[in-house]
Amino acid sequence: MRNxxxxxxxxNRMIDYIAEIAELLGKLNATAALSSNPTLRRNNRxxxxxxxxxxxxxxxxxxxxxxxxxxxxxxxxPKDIAExxxxxxxxxxxxxLAPYSVDDLLTAHGIMTRGLVEESxxxxxxxxxxxDSEGHVLHxxxxxxxxxxxxxxxxxxxxxxxxHMLIRSCVFHYELELIYPFADGNGRVGRLxxxxxxxxxxxxxxxxxxxxxxxxxxxxxxAAINASNNAGESTLFIEFMLSAIKxxxxxxxxxSDEMSDGKMDKTTLRWNKIQxxxxxxxxxxxxxxxxxxxxxxxxxxxxxxxxxxxRKLARYHDSGHWVYKLVENNLYVRGETL
Numbered sequence: 001m002r003n004x005x006x007x008x009x010x011x012n013r014m015i016d017y018i019a020e021i022a023e024l025l026g027k028l029n030a031t032a033a034l035s036s037n038p039t040l041r042r043n044n045r046x047x048x049x050x051x052x053x054x055x056x057x058x059x060x061x062x063x064x065x066x067x068x069x070x071x072x073x074x075x076x077x078p079k080d081i082a083e084x085x086x087x088x089x090x091x092x093x094x095x096x097l098a099p100y101s102v103d104d105l106l107t108a109h110g111i112m113t114r115g116l117v118e119e120s121x122x123x124x125x126x127x128x129x130x131x132d133s134e135g136h137v138l139h140x141x142x143x144x145x146x147x148x149x150x151x152x153x154x155x156x157x158x159x160x161x162x163x164h165m166l167i168r169s170c171v172f173h174y175e176l177e178l179i180y181p182f183a184d185g186n187g188r189v190g191r192l193x194x195x196x197x198x199x200x201x202x203x204x205x206x207x208x209x210x211x212x213x214x215x216x217x218x219x220x221x222x223a224a225i226n227a228s229n230n231a232g233e234s235t236l237f238i239e240f241m242l243s244a245i246k247x248x249x250x251x252x253x254x255x256s257d258e259m260s261d262g263k264m265d266k267t268t269l270r271w272n273k274i275q276x277x278x279x280x281x282x283x284x285x286x287x288x289x290x291x292x293x294x295x296x297x298x299x300x301x302x303x304x305x306x307x308x309x310x311r312k313l314a315r316y317h318d319s320g321h322w323v324y325k326l327v328e329n330n331l332y333v334r335g336e337t338l
Contacts, residue, residue: 007233051212121245141180
C-alpha cells in the first residue's frame with residue numbers, strides 16, 4: 001500500500017530531543033561557523049566519511065583518510081582507499097541529489113560502491129541474511145522481487161509524511177536498513193540519505209559529522225537496530241539517532257568555539273610551542289603534549305589530530321607508539337604517507 005506509515009511511536013524522549021536539537025541549531029547558526037569556515041566544513045566532511053566507513057570495517061585512520069583526500073599516497077588496502085574516494089565524491093555531490101528520487105538513490109549507491117561490488121547502482125537480485133560481526137543472522141532482507149516497490153513506498157512516505165523531519169529521517173534510515181535493498185553498501189547509503197534528508201530541513205546538517213558520533217557509539221547503534229528489530233518497530237532506533245544528532249551538534253558548537261578569534265590565538269600559541277619543542281626533539285607524543293599544555297590524554301589527542309588534519313604534523317608508528325613529526329615541504333616525513 002502506497003504511503004503506508006512505518007511502525008513507530010513518538011515518545012516524550014523524542015520530543016525532548018527535538019527541542020534540545022532546535023536550541024543547539026540556533027546556537028550553531030548564530031556562530032556562523034559552518035557557513036563562514038571552509039576548513040571546518042572540510043574537516044567535518046572528512047570525519048563524516050571516516051566514521052561511516054569505519055563502521056563498515058574500513059581500516060584507514062582519520063589521518064590516512066585526510067591524506068588520501070589530499071592526494072597523498074597511503075599504504076593501505078586498495079579497496080579501503082577506493083571506498084574513501086567514492087564516499088567523498090558522493091558527499092560532495094549531496095546538494096545535487098533529490099531526496100525522494102529512487103533514481104538518485106541508485107546513483108548514490110553506484111558512486112559509493114563503484115569498482116567494489118558486482119551489483120553497483122542497482123537493487124540486489126539475490127536473497128540475503130543480515131549478520132553481525134560474529135556471523136549471527138540478525139534478520140533476513142526483503143526478498144529481491146519486492147525491494148523496488150518497498151523502496152519507492154518508503155520514499156513516498158518520507159516525501160508526504162507530516163512527521164517532523166528529525167524523526168522522519170531516522171525512520172527512513174532504519175526502514176532502509178530493514179529492507180536491505182543492495183548487495184552491499186546499505187549502511188553507507190542509509191547514513192548518507194539520513195544526512196541528505198536532514199540537510200533538506202536545515203542545511204547545517206550537510207556539514208555535521210553525525211556519522212562520526214555513530215562510529216564512536218557503534219555498539220549502541222547496532223544494539224538500537226537489533227532492539228527495534230525485536231520490537232517490530234523503530235522507536236528505540238529513533239531515540240538513539242536523535243541522541244547522536246544532539247551529540248554531533250554539541251561537538252560542532254564546541255569546535256566552532258575553539259576556532260573563534262579568541263581560541264584561534266590559543267591554537268596558534270599551541271602550534272608555536274609544539275614547533276619549539278620539535279626544534280630539540282625528533283618527534284612529539286601524546287604524553288609530551290599533556291605535559292606541555294597540562295591537558296588530558298583525550299585533549300592532547302585532539303590537538304595532535306587537529307594539526308595532523310591541517311597537514312602540519314605527520315603521524316607514524318615507532319616502537320609500539322604513535323609519534324608525530326613536522327611536515328616538511330608539504331610531504332610526510334618518515335610517516336605513513338609520502
